[in-house]
Each structure stands twice: as structure tokens, then as C-alpha cells.
Amino acid sequence: MPLSWILLILAVIGTIAFLMARSRAIATVDGDARRLHSLPIYYGLNGALMALTPALGLLAIWLLVQPILLDRSILADLPAGAVPDGGTAALVMSDVRRVADGIDSGISSGSFTRDELRDLSVEDVGGLLASEGTALGSALTGEVLTAATSYWQARSSLSWIMTIAVIGLALIGGAWAVSRSRGEFRARNVVERGVLILMIAAASIAILTTLGIVLSLLFETANFFRQYSWTEFFFSTTWSPSFSGRGGASQLGILPLLWGTLYISTIALIVAVPIGLFAAIYLSEYAGKKFRSVAKPLIEILAGIPTIVYGLFALITVGPFLRDAFASPLGLGNSASSVMTAGLVMGIMLIPFVSSLSDDIINAVPQAMRDGSLGLGATKSETIRQVIVPAALPGIVGAVLLAASRAIGETMIVVLGAGAAARLDLNPFEAMTTVTVKIVSQLTGDTDFASPETLVAFALGLTLFVITLGLNVLALFIVRKYREQYE
Amino acid sequence: MTDATANTAPAGAGQGSLLIKDSRTAKRNGAEGRFKMYGLIAVCIGIAMLILLLTSILTSGLSAFxxxxxxxxxxxxxxxxxxxxxxxxxxxxxxxxxxxxxxxxxxxxxxxxxxxxxxxxxxxxxxxxxxxxxxxxxxxxxxxxxxxxxxxxxxxxxxxxxxxxxxxxxxxxxxxxxxxxxxxxxxxxxxxxxxxxxxxxxxNWLFLTAPDASDTRPEAAGLGVAILGSLYMMLIVLVLALPIGVAASVYLEEFAPQNRWTDLVEVNISNLAAVPSIVFGILGLAIFINFAGLPQSAPIVGGLVLTLMTLPTIIIATRAALKSVPPSIRDAALGLGASRMQSVFHHVLPLAMPGILTGTILGLAQALGETAPLLLIGMVAFVREYPEAPWEGGLFDPATALPVQVFNWTQRSDPAFVERASGAIIVLLVFLLLMNLTAIFLRRRFERRW
Amino acid sequence: MYDMRLTERVLDTETDKPKITAKGVQVYYGDTHAIKDVNVDIADKTVTAFIGPSGCGKSTFLRCLNRMNDTISIARVEGDIRIDGEDIYDKRVDPVQLRAKVGMVFQKPNPFPKSIYDNVAYGPRIHGLSRNKSDLDEIVENALRRAALWDEAKDRLSQPGTGLSGGQQQRLCIARAVATAPEILLMDEPCSALDPIATAQVEELIDELRQSYSVVIVTHSMQQAARVSQKTAFFHLGHLVEYGETGKIFTSPEDPRTESYISGRIG
Structure with a gap:
């Protein structure tokens, strides 16, 4: 039964439980709602909550766990010869799944029946499936077809069991809530406890997300380091993955990628920090009200523009301009994508980020500091340079660290502006590449989760995550300490 | 002695007539003027870059229409x-x-x-x-x-x-x-x-409605599938992130006890807001596709990843909105015998709603423009078939998204695709503009001063 | 010279020329008329106290004397304020130069987040008062001595000024103001954030400073005005109600409003 039907049935059960629990509660007090412990709606809500929450929880867990267990059991039954040389069990399993999907759609569209399928030869089934639009990684084999058939059977029967279990649970929950729906039942307290638990669960999603990130990165990185030496990864200066299937050893040293990342981020910060800081100072200390009300939102628009737009800007405008105006005449290269292109454009992207953070921080410096300095006969700029900026320095450092973390993790600008060549070079007009670019290139297109060339992306991701997390934690710590100082 | 030093104090800066500017003051005023000028230049560079960016996109993209x-x-x-x-x-x-x-x-x-x-x-x-x-x-x-x-x-x-x-x-x-x-x-x-x-x-209406086209037919490439895919994902983000975000914020702001767990959750949220978006893409690939077996290129996976990414933004905005509701409102409700839950759901939450919606729209806008994580979950694929309606399982059909379509087109060799990519960005920016205008409208319309 | 009754009477008792003369001063904050036609002469080497209920305009008027009101965009000052006969609101006057001549100490101690030494050296540095390091050392030492802080601070000059106690911080701010060698010191309720012991130290200091400067102090404490000042001006609702010898104001005020304030009926 399709998921949407199950959800619809659950919604109906929930509504009925709501209405029944409410009317029963009112009936137990002879229609005098004032004698209820809680407002009638709470009895109804209790009914709906009891019917829906356990059932939806079961549904979610079932949907998550079923494919994993099913895969495992089918994989265990797969004969040893089913996995061809050079292939992997994962590839075979994806074929099995595709064939099962094909059988599913074929039967539901009426192209063939279950009984017909049993009598057909492997080749005929393959042909039938192909005509139904099922594309396979390799030619259909008997083992795969057997596995797929049992996969399909197990899946459809499991799906029925799940439907019955979920709807049954909803009915039991609803019935139980209705049976407890009496006048003296503390419905409001129970509902509020339930809502509180749901809210705690919602708040925990943040933890789960972090946990998911860390676990998935660690797990696959561990897989990677089982196949590839970690010293090579961290200390080799060569990045040259061989293309999968073509053989040959890949060299997957992170250093050239880190170099490109740091080089580009440094240029970006050299652009963004002074411009952002001066813009913030001008807007908060000098600009008139009218000018500020126009200029500030304009600069903030820069922050709302998606990075893909900056990427395209780098690709079609900044890159060719830098190449024609600087790189080619100076003999420094003829590549439109370069460290400079990506760095400049990223710097522009970071201007509003730095300026709005600095603005907050400068405004947090107490007015008394300004008065003290101005009262001694200092000019405004002397006050800013010698009192406000030093006082705000920790906050500004925090803002720069956050900007650096942004720059290091930025993807689209470097994908479109920096190039794909991993090299250790000083020439800023040369194309270089970054950690994020390589994560994208190793994980898009055909991926094979058993080869180091794909898995390396997770090791890169983990490195990126650790670096940015470190910067963020440090920055948040500094900024928090700074704010406490003036609170 | 103090008196002696006082009388022989070195010549102060304020000696002499006020009406005559000494040379040092003139010099300092010069420095002041220069400093102010640097600030003005910085602001102008920022604005000039914005104008340059927009003109460059408009000039190369408008013709796509x-x-x-x-x-x-x-x-x-x-x-x-x-x-x-x-x-x-x-x-x-x-x-x-x-x-x-x-x-x-x-x-x-x-x-x-x-x-x-x-x-x-x-x-x-x-x-x-x-x-x-x-x-x-x-x-x-x-x-x-x-x-x-x-x-x-x-x-x-x-x-x-x-x-x-x-x-x-x-x-x-x-x-x-x-x-x-x-x-x-x-x-x-x-x-x-x-x-x-x-x-x-x-x-060129077809630019907005037609699906993508192959490398040799740039003139036929359209945004239909991408717009639909983006729309589906926004739908998922809205349906999931708004209730979860509001529930989490209400809990943290109104009910959470001051303990280590709460601290952990809070630190977590502020860190998640700063995690590079591509890491969320890796999460989506590892958890939703490899582990849970959801299909590649499907709006459901993109929507889930973007939901996780947008949640911190929505939570931070919602908490700010809840904070701005004065405690006196809560006290008034509690004083009338309402439970804490009732005071929050009947009074605080409705009052904070404009702020919450504004934050949600801005979070959606951020999600709409996000590209990198979607590349990793396969949304960059060449898709010519429109996904089915959401209730017919369309959320699981392959689709692409506006920003990813832009990226996709930049990777094609025919320069005509650059025009298409810029045109797609104009469409994207128009959507973002509309969303931001809605947010501004909400803020202006319902802004409350306590 | 001036035909106003008040100022004439003050001048009678003073042989020196006044350091500051204010004539017909009006201050507006946006639409609010904060100071209404104030005329006052302030003598050199004297402590002059401004008293009055809160919101009476005494701090606002004080801030006119070194043009600190310039930093508030909605404030507008009219009238004539002269220091040594020079109009400080003249177009040619640079407020920066003026403020070097007219130092100011604020209500809350506001040391910069720098070392004690750098706090005091800040003014001399920006005004270029020292030729070399030993010059600067001498200025800092003198200023700290004059603020009666040298003995407490001489061993910790490189430590942050924010680490001092409240009273020490305020004396540091006084030292900081003194270090630029001003001729006039404005003090805006300098003791309101201090405990009684620190207040006593600062008051003693103010009395000593009178030897070298013209000191104008705003205070909400009548006892303090009586203790430290020679002249007292009473402000009420933006008007200068009464101005004269401190002893006379406190013992036999002429205006009934002054009398009610001193006896505690307004305030």
C-alpha cells in the first residue's frame, strides 16, 4: 500500500479518535463541560496524540530499518558466484533493487503477472524489464533475478505487515485514549506532557544532525584509511586520483588542496576584512541617517545573494577580466579560473558578513568610551583607531575567524572560479583547487563507495568539518567572552 | 610638590587662541578626513560590487527571455x-x-x-x-x-x-x-x-516552462523541471522545518531547564549554523541515500538536507522573536490561571508569529539558493521528465533545482548556455526578491513596539 | 559690560576676569527646549558647582562648555559662550582643540581598555605634548601624582586600567584629563558611582586641582557642592535660578525655588 494511503488512513483514525475521546469525556459528565478536569479539546487532543504519535514513530523507524535489514538478508542469501570479478556486492545489490522495482512497476502496470514471471527465462525477463524502462548495470543473471524476486516478495509482504502494524497501533492507541476519556481524567496535563516530549524531540534534532554528520564522516573516513595510508593522505604533496576501473595507483595527498583553500581564503579575507571593517565604521560612526538607511540595506543585499550567483559572476566577468587585464599581459598565465578570481569574488561575498558582524561589535563598545576619548580632545578617527577598535578587537578577531570559516567551507565560488588543477604554486593567476571542489568532483557522477577515490571525499569532508568547527568554536568563544565584558 | 609641577606644567595643547588652528590640529584634521574617506570608499566599493554583479548577470542573462x-x-x-x-x-x-x-x-x-x-x-x-x-x-x-x-x-x-x-x-x-x-x-x-x-x-515562455535540453540544443533548454524541483523542496522545507523549528525554539526559550543538555543543544545549534553547506550534502549522501536507501536526485532528499540546513536559521530567528515578547504577557496569562503551555500557545506564540514567519521566509530564501549540498545528492543529473504531483509520489521522482540547473549549464561547452545560466539566475533572484519583500512586508505590517 | 543683574553681582565679588562667560544660552534636543536663556560667568582657579534636580539641564549645560553636545546629532546650541573672551562656537574653532583646553571627567569611570600608563598617555600622545619617551613618562607621573594615584599605581603602570577599583578608576580618569594640561576641568557627577571613601578622596583631589584649574562640577549632592565649591549655580527646569557664593546660596538663598530645593522640597 503506498505511503500516502497509510498517512491518509492515519489522519482519519486520528480525527475519529479526537472526536470520540472528546464526546465520551463530555458524555461521562452528562454534557456539563464545566465538570471536566480539562477543557473538552484536551480530551480530543489526547485521543489524536495517542493514536498518531506511536503509529507515526513506528512508521518512521520501520521505513528506516526495513531496507537495511532486507538488504542484509538478501545479501547473505546471494550465492558466492553472483558477484562478478571486479564488481562489488553493493553494485549487485543495486541491480537487485532495480530489478525488483522493475518487477513491481511491471506488475502494477499489468505488463505481466507473477505467474508469467515464474515461467519466463532470464533473458525474457531482462528484455521485458528493459522495455519497461529498467536499466541495469550489467546483464541480468539468474542469481540476480532469483535474489530480486525474493527481494520483491519479501518487500511486498513486509509492506503489508507494516501497514497492518501501523494502523493496528493507531487503533489501539486511539481506543486506549478513548477508554480513559472520563471526566476526572487529567487530559490537559497528559497532553502538555506529550507536547513537551515532542518539543524536546524537535530540539534534539540539532544534536542528531551533528551526530549524523560526525558518524557518517568518521565511518566512511575509517573505511578510506583502511584502504589508503593516512600518512600519505596528510603529508603527500600530490593529488592525482586515477579514474575508477582504469587501475593504477591514485595519489591522494591533501596538501595541494589545503594550500589552494588557504591561499584563496587569505585573498578573500584580505579583500573582505578591510572593506567590511571600514564600511562598518563609516556606517556606524560617520554616515548620516539618510545615507545609512540607503547604503546599509544595499550592502546587506550582497549577503542575501546565493553563492552560485557569485560563482557565475567569477566565471563570466571577473575571471576573463583578470586574465585579459593582468594575467596575460604580465605573462602570469592565461587561465580565467584562478586563485585571484575565486579569492576576489569570495572577498566580495564576505564584505557584508564582516561588516554586519563588525557593526554589532562596534556598537557594543559603550558610549562612555567614545565620550571619554572625545572629551580629551581626540578626533573621531583617533577615537576609533585608538580606543574603539582596540576595545572591540576580540570581537573583530572573532568575526574574522567566522569569515575565514565561511571562506574555507565555500564551495560554488571555487568550483566555478578556481579551477580543478591541484597544485602547490605561488602564482595567484594560476588555477588551483580546494578541498570543497574535490569533495564535489569525487562525489558527483559515477561513484563507487568501495574505492578510495570516492571515499577520500569523506576524509576531505572530515578535515573540512574539523577545521571549520575549530574556527567556529574558537570564534564563538571569543565573541561570547567579549560580549560578557560589556554586559 | 604638586603645586610646583602644576605651575610648570608643559605647554598644553589648548594653549593659545582657539581661533587660530595650530599646525598639529590641521594635520590631525587631515588624518581625520582621510580616515573618513577610506570608510566612504569601502562603502562605495561594496555598493559598486553589488551593481557590477547585478549588471553583469542582467546583461548576459536578460536575452534568455x-x-x-x-x-x-x-x-x-x-x-x-x-x-x-x-x-x-x-x-x-x-x-x-x-x-x-x-x-x-x-x-x-x-x-x-x-x-x-x-x-x-x-x-x-x-x-x-x-x-x-x-x-x-x-x-x-x-x-x-x-x-x-x-x-x-x-x-x-x-x-x-x-x-x-x-x-x-x-x-x-x-x-x-x-x-x-x-x-x-x-x-x-x-x-x-x-x-x-x-x-x-x-x-520565451518555454524558457520558464520547458525541461532541460541536450548540449546541442541550448535554444530549447528551459527551467520547468528545475522550478518544479525547487518548489517541491521548498514545500518539504516549509512543512518540516517550520513546525520542528518552532517546537525546538519554544522548548529552548520557554521550557528548557538550565542544564548541560540544554547548553549542549544551544552550542550545537549555533555551530550547525556555521557548518559549511557541503558537509550537509555529505550527510545527505551518507545517511539518506546510502543508509536509508532513498533515491538519488529526488526532491525528498534535497528537501530533507535543506531542512536540516535551514533549521538553525529558523530556530535562531524564532528564539529572537520569542525573546522580544515581554515577560509581562506571560505573567498576565499565568496570573489568570493558565498553564505555562497555554500561556505560550495562546499568547506568546501568536505575538511572535510575524517574527517567526519572517525568519522562516529568510531561511527558505537561503535554502532556495543553496547549491553545493544538492550536487552531492545527485540533483545535477540531466532530467527531462517533469516529476509527478507530490501526492502521486512526485517527491521521489528525479528532479533538479534552480541553482543546480545554473551550475549544470555553466558546465556545457556552448556559450549559449552561459546566457541560459544567467537567465536562470535572474529567475532565481526574482524569486528571492519576492520572498524578501514578503518578509519585509510582514515585518512592517506587524511590527510591534513594546 | 553685561547688563544682567545676576552676572553683575557675581562680578562684584570677583576681581579677576571671568574664565568662561555664557550669555543667552539656549539648548534644544530635537523639539525639547533643554536650556533656557542661561547667563553665567565662571571664574578661574575656582570650583563652581552646578546643582539642581535631575533633568534640570545642569549636565547639558556643562556639555556645552566643551562642545560635547556636538556629538549628539539632534542637539542644537544657541547663544554665546566665551572662554578667555573667545567664542567657542565660532566657525574657526576646532572642537578638538577646544576639548584639549577644556578637559572633562564623566559620571561613570570610563578608563580605556588599555594599561594605566597608556590611559594617561593617551591625551598627550594625540596632542603631541611630548618630544620623547622620558618626556611622556614625566607627564604621566605628574598627572598621576596630581590625581593622587601615583603611590597606588606606580608599580602597576602596565596593568589594565579597568582592573582598578571604582575610586581609583575615577582618579585615573582625572589624571587622564589633567595630563593634556587643560585650563578648565569639567566634571559630570564624578562621584555618583563611587562609595563614600572613594568620594572623599576625589573631593579632596578636586580641592587641590582648584590651585591650577578652573573646575566646574555637576553634582546632585548638595553636601558635596557645599564641601568642594566656592561658587554654586542652581538649575531648575532648564533655567539658571540662582548663582552666587556657595556659602550664601546654602545659608540665605534669594529665590524661593532654591530654598525649597535646599530644604528638600524639590528634588
Missing amino acids: WQTTIQIEVTLPEEKLDKSGVRDPEVMAKVTTFGYAPLLRDGLEATIAANGIETELSAKDAAELISDESVAQLRNRVLRNPDLIGQTVSVEVMASGRIDGFYKGRVTYASAERDTNISPAQLQLAEALEDKGLLNTSF
Whole structure:
């Protein structure tokens, strides 16, 4: 039964439980709602909550766990010869799944029946499936077809069991809530406890997300380091993955990628920090009200523009301009994508980020500091340079660290502006590449989760995550300490 | 002694007349002026960059909304298109685009001849003026309306990418010399057709509605699937992130006890807000696709990843909105005997709603423009089929998204795709503008001063 | 010279020329008329106290004397304020130069987040008062001595000024103001954030400073005004109600409003 039907049935059960629990509660007090412990709606809500929450929880867990267990059991039954040389069990399993999907759609569209399928030869089934639009990684084999058939059977029967279990649970929950729906039942307290638990669960999603990130990165990185030496990864200066299937050893040293990342981020910060800081100072200390009300939102628009737009800007405008105006005449290269292109454009992207953070921080410096300095006969700029900026320095450092973390993790600008060549070079007009670019290139297109060339992306991701997390934690710590100082 | 030092204090800065500026003050004022100037320059650079960015996108992308078309008379003979003569679309569908291509070629030749245009080009070369996509369009038109068969109809067909580029300044006679896909003679023919009023430029609705097209047909590439995919994902983000975000914020702001767990959750949220978006893509790939077995390229996976990414933004905005509701409102409700839950849901939450919605819209806008994580979950695939409606399982169908479509087009070799990519960005920016305007409107309309 | 009754009477008792003369001063904050036609002469080498209920305009008027009101965009000052006969609101006057001549100490101690030494050296540095390091050392030492802070601070000059106690911080701010060698010191309720012991130290200091400067102090404490000042001006609702010898104001005020304030009926 399709998921949407199950959800619809659950919604109906929930509504009925709501209405029944409410009317029963009112009936137990002879229609005098004032004698209820809680407002009638709470009895109804209790009914709906009891019917829906356990059932939806079961549904979610079932949907998550079923494919994993099913895969495992089918994989265990797969004969040893089913996995061809050079292939992997994962590839075979994806074929099995595709064939099962094909059988599913074929039967539901009426192209063939279950009984017909049993009598057909492997080749005929393959042909039938192909005509139904099922594309396979390799030619259909008997083992795969057997596995797929049992996969399909197990899946459809499991799906029925799940439907019955979920709807049954909803009915039991609803019935139980209705049976407890009496006048003296503390419905409001129970509902509020339930809502509180749901809210705690919602708040925990943040933890789960972090946990998911860390676990998935660690797990696959561990897989990677089982196949590839970690010293090579961290200390080799060569990045040259061989293309999968073509053989040959890949060299997957992170250093050239880190170099490109740091080089580009440094240029970006050299652009963004002074411009952002001066813009913030001008807007908060000098600009008139009218000018500020126009200029500030304009600069903030820069922050709302998606990075893909900056990427395209780098690709079609900044890159060719830098190449024609600087790189080619100076003999420094003829590549439109370069460290400079990506760095400049990223710097522009970071201007509003730095300026709005600095603005907050400068405004947090107490007015008394300004008065003290101005009262001694200092000019405004002397006050800013010698009192406000030093006082705000920790906050500004925090803002720069956050900007650096942004720059290091930025993807689209470097994908479109920096190039794909991993090299250790000083020439800023040369194309270089970054950690994020390589994560994208190793994980898009055909991926094979058993080869180091794909898995390396997770090791890169983990490195990126650790670096940015470190910067963020440090920055948040500094900024928090700074704010406490003036609170 | 203090008195002695006081009387022999060194010459102060304020000695002498106030009306005469000393040289040091003049110098300091100069420094002041320069400093102020640096600030002004910084602000101007910021604004100039914004203008440069927008002009660069607009100049290269606006033309994507216009399409060069050629008007030709096409005869639709029955013996070629519907031998059975029953006008049943199912039967007629057996005639593939190969059956229609000669008709357009002949139609163009006839049109050229009828208008007295002289050209040295063969009918085959002349037909290169017409987009390959037009054949499929003509076929669809005939299948929709079988009565056209046997008639000679006037059709507006798309010009090929190079001819389109010629009218947008991308292709010139000089470049055509070096181009294997177009020749100067073909450009001359196009100009001749234009003289006769047969070659026009019209608004390109197909750019907004058509699906993507292959590398060789930039003129036919559209944003239909991408817009639909983005819409589906926004729907998922809205449905999941808004309730979860509000629930989490209400808990943290109104109910959470001050303990280590709460601290952990809070630190977590502020860190998640700063985790690079691509890491969320890795999460989506590892958890939703590899572990949970959801399909690649599906809006459901993209929506889930974007939900996790947007949650911190929504939570931070919602908590700020809840904080701005004064405690006196809560006290008033509690004082009347309401439970804490009632005071929050009946009073605090409705008052904070404009702020929450504003934050949600801004979070959605951020999600709409996000590209990197979607690349990793396979949304960069070439998709020509529209996904089904959400209730028919469309959330699990392959689709793409606006920003990813932009990226996809930048990776194609034909420069006509740069125009398409910029055009797609204009569409994206228009959506973002609308969302931000809504947020501003909400804030202005419901802003409350306590 | 001036035909106003008040100022004439003050001048009678003072042989020196006044350091500051204010004539017909009006201050507006946006639409609010904060100071209404104030005329006052302030003598050199004297402590002059401004008293009055809160919101009476005494701090606002004080801030006119070194043009600190310039930093508030909605404030507008009219009238004539002269120091040594020079109009400080003249177009040619640079407020920066003026403020070097007219130092100011604020209500809350506001040391910069720098070392004690750098706090005191800040003014001399920006005004270029020292030729070399030993010059600067001498200025800092003198200033700290004059603020009666030298003995407490001499061993910790490189430590942050924010680490001092409240009273020490305020004396540091006084030292900081003194270090630029001003001729006039404005003090805006300098003791309001201090405990009684620190207040006593600062008051003693103010009395010593009178030897070298013209000191103008705003205070909400009548006892303090009586203790430290020679002249007292009473402000009420933006008007200067009464101005004269401190002893006379406190013992036999002429205006009934002054009398009610001193006896505690307004405030």
C-alpha cells in the first residue's frame, strides 16, 4: 500500500479518535463541560496524540530499518558466484533493487503477472524489464533475478505487515485514549506532557544532525584509511586520483588542496576584512541617517545573494577580466579560473558578513568610551583607531575567524572560479583547487563507495568539518567572552 | 610638590587662541578626513560590487527571455503522418520525429521560395536554421490536434541556437567563418528572412516552462523541471522545518531547564549554523541515500538536507522573536490561571508569529539558493521528465533545482548556455526578491513596539 | 559690560576676569527646549558647582562648555559662550582643540581598555605634548601624582586600567584629563558611582586641582557642592535660578525655588 494511503488512513483514525475521546469525556459528565478536569479539546487532543504519535514513530523507524535489514538478508542469501570479478556486492545489490522495482512497476502496470514471471527465462525477463524502462548495470543473471524476486516478495509482504502494524497501533492507541476519556481524567496535563516530549524531540534534532554528520564522516573516513595510508593522505604533496576501473595507483595527498583553500581564503579575507571593517565604521560612526538607511540595506543585499550567483559572476566577468587585464599581459598565465578570481569574488561575498558582524561589535563598545576619548580632545578617527577598535578587537578577531570559516567551507565560488588543477604554486593567476571542489568532483557522477577515490571525499569532508568547527568554536568563544565584558 | 609641577606644567595643547588652528590640529584634521574617506570608499566599493554583479548577470542573462523564431508554412501530408487515416493519436505516435523532420525542411524551402529569397544553400543546410527541438514540438502539436493533418499550417518554429545567438550579438559573420555549426551564408539567409518579416523575436515562455535540453540544443533548454524541483523542496522545507523549528525554539526559550543538555543543544545549534553547506550534502549522501536507501536526485532528499540546513536559521530567528515578547504577557496569562503551555500557545506564540514567519521566509530564501549540498545528492543529473504531483509520489521522482540547473549549464561547452545560466539566475533572484519583500512586508505590517 | 543683574553681582565679588562667560544660552534636543536663556560667568582657579534636580539641564549645560553636545546629532546650541573672551562656537574653532583646553571627567569611570600608563598617555600622545619617551613618562607621573594615584599605581603602570577599583578608576580618569594640561576641568557627577571613601578622596583631589584649574562640577549632592565649591549655580527646569557664593546660596538663598530645593522640597 503506498505511503500516502497509510498517512491518509492515519489522519482519519486520528480525527475519529479526537472526536470520540472528546464526546465520551463530555458524555461521562452528562454534557456539563464545566465538570471536566480539562477543557473538552484536551480530551480530543489526547485521543489524536495517542493514536498518531506511536503509529507515526513506528512508521518512521520501520521505513528506516526495513531496507537495511532486507538488504542484509538478501545479501547473505546471494550465492558466492553472483558477484562478478571486479564488481562489488553493493553494485549487485543495486541491480537487485532495480530489478525488483522493475518487477513491481511491471506488475502494477499489468505488463505481466507473477505467474508469467515464474515461467519466463532470464533473458525474457531482462528484455521485458528493459522495455519497461529498467536499466541495469550489467546483464541480468539468474542469481540476480532469483535474489530480486525474493527481494520483491519479501518487500511486498513486509509492506503489508507494516501497514497492518501501523494502523493496528493507531487503533489501539486511539481506543486506549478513548477508554480513559472520563471526566476526572487529567487530559490537559497528559497532553502538555506529550507536547513537551515532542518539543524536546524537535530540539534534539540539532544534536542528531551533528551526530549524523560526525558518524557518517568518521565511518566512511575509517573505511578510506583502511584502504589508503593516512600518512600519505596528510603529508603527500600530490593529488592525482586515477579514474575508477582504469587501475593504477591514485595519489591522494591533501596538501595541494589545503594550500589552494588557504591561499584563496587569505585573498578573500584580505579583500573582505578591510572593506567590511571600514564600511562598518563609516556606517556606524560617520554616515548620516539618510545615507545609512540607503547604503546599509544595499550592502546587506550582497549577503542575501546565493553563492552560485557569485560563482557565475567569477566565471563570466571577473575571471576573463583578470586574465585579459593582468594575467596575460604580465605573462602570469592565461587561465580565467584562478586563485585571484575565486579569492576576489569570495572577498566580495564576505564584505557584508564582516561588516554586519563588525557593526554589532562596534556598537557594543559603550558610549562612555567614545565620550571619554572625545572629551580629551581626540578626533573621531583617533577615537576609533585608538580606543574603539582596540576595545572591540576580540570581537573583530572573532568575526574574522567566522569569515575565514565561511571562506574555507565555500564551495560554488571555487568550483566555478578556481579551477580543478591541484597544485602547490605561488602564482595567484594560476588555477588551483580546494578541498570543497574535490569533495564535489569525487562525489558527483559515477561513484563507487568501495574505492578510495570516492571515499577520500569523506576524509576531505572530515578535515573540512574539523577545521571549520575549530574556527567556529574558537570564534564563538571569543565573541561570547567579549560580549560578557560589556554586559 | 604638586603645586610646583602644576605651575610648570608643559605647554598644553589648548594653549593659545582657539581661533587660530595650530599646525598639529590641521594635520590631525587631515588624518581625520582621510580616515573618513577610506570608510566612504569601502562603502562605495561594496555598493559598486553589488551593481557590477547585478549588471553583469542582467546583461548576459536578460536575452534568455527572448527567442528568435521563424515563421514557415508546413504541409502535413496524411500519407506520411497517419497512413491508417483514423486520426488516432496512439497510432499516429508511431511516426517518430524522423518522420516530421523532412516536413519542416520542405516547409522552410517552400517558404523561402514563396518569398523570392535567393540562397545558394541546400535545403538541408537551410534547415539548420531551425532548432531540432521544433520537430518534436510540431509532432506534439499534430498529436494533440490530429485534424491538422492534410492541411498546410503556418508554424512559428524556434531558430537554432546560433541564429538566436546572431540576433543577440553572440554570433557574428566573423565568428561564423570559424564555426562548423553555422556559415555566413546561413546568416545571410536569416537576414533575408528577417527582411520578409518571417524571422521574429518573441518572449520565451518555454524558457520558464520547458525541461532541460541536450548540449546541442541550448535554444530549447528551459527551467520547468528545475522550478518544479525547487518548489517541491521548498514545500518539504516549509512543512518540516517550520513546525520542528518552532517546537525546538519554544522548548529552548520557554521550557528548557538550565542544564548541560540544554547548553549542549544551544552550542550545537549555533555551530550547525556555521557548518559549511557541503558537509550537509555529505550527510545527505551518507545517511539518506546510502543508509536509508532513498533515491538519488529526488526532491525528498534535497528537501530533507535543506531542512536540516535551514533549521538553525529558523530556530535562531524564532528564539529572537520569542525573546522580544515581554515577560509581562506571560505573567498576565499565568496570573489568570493558565498553564505555562497555554500561556505560550495562546499568547506568546501568536505575538511572535510575524517574527517567526519572517525568519522562516529568510531561511527558505537561503535554502532556495543553496547549491553545493544538492550536487552531492545527485540533483545535477540531466532530467527531462517533469516529476509527478507530490501526492502521486512526485517527491521521489528525479528532479533538479534552480541553482543546480545554473551550475549544470555553466558546465556545457556552448556559450549559449552561459546566457541560459544567467537567465536562470535572474529567475532565481526574482524569486528571492519576492520572498524578501514578503518578509519585509510582514515585518512592517506587524511590527510591534513594546 | 553685561547688563544682567545676576552676572553683575557675581562680578562684584570677583576681581579677576571671568574664565568662561555664557550669555543667552539656549539648548534644544530635537523639539525639547533643554536650556533656557542661561547667563553665567565662571571664574578661574575656582570650583563652581552646578546643582539642581535631575533633568534640570545642569549636565547639558556643562556639555556645552566643551562642545560635547556636538556629538549628539539632534542637539542644537544657541547663544554665546566665551572662554578667555573667545567664542567657542565660532566657525574657526576646532572642537578638538577646544576639548584639549577644556578637559572633562564623566559620571561613570570610563578608563580605556588599555594599561594605566597608556590611559594617561593617551591625551598627550594625540596632542603631541611630548618630544620623547622620558618626556611622556614625566607627564604621566605628574598627572598621576596630581590625581593622587601615583603611590597606588606606580608599580602597576602596565596593568589594565579597568582592573582598578571604582575610586581609583575615577582618579585615573582625572589624571587622564589633567595630563593634556587643560585650563578648565569639567566634571559630570564624578562621584555618583563611587562609595563614600572613594568620594572623599576625589573631593579632596578636586580641592587641590582648584590651585591650577578652573573646575566646574555637576553634582546632585548638595553636601558635596557645599564641601568642594566656592561658587554654586542652581538649575531648575532648564533655567539658571540662582548663582552666587556657595556659602550664601546654602545659608540665605534669594529665590524661593532654591530654598525649597535646599530644604528638600524639590528634588
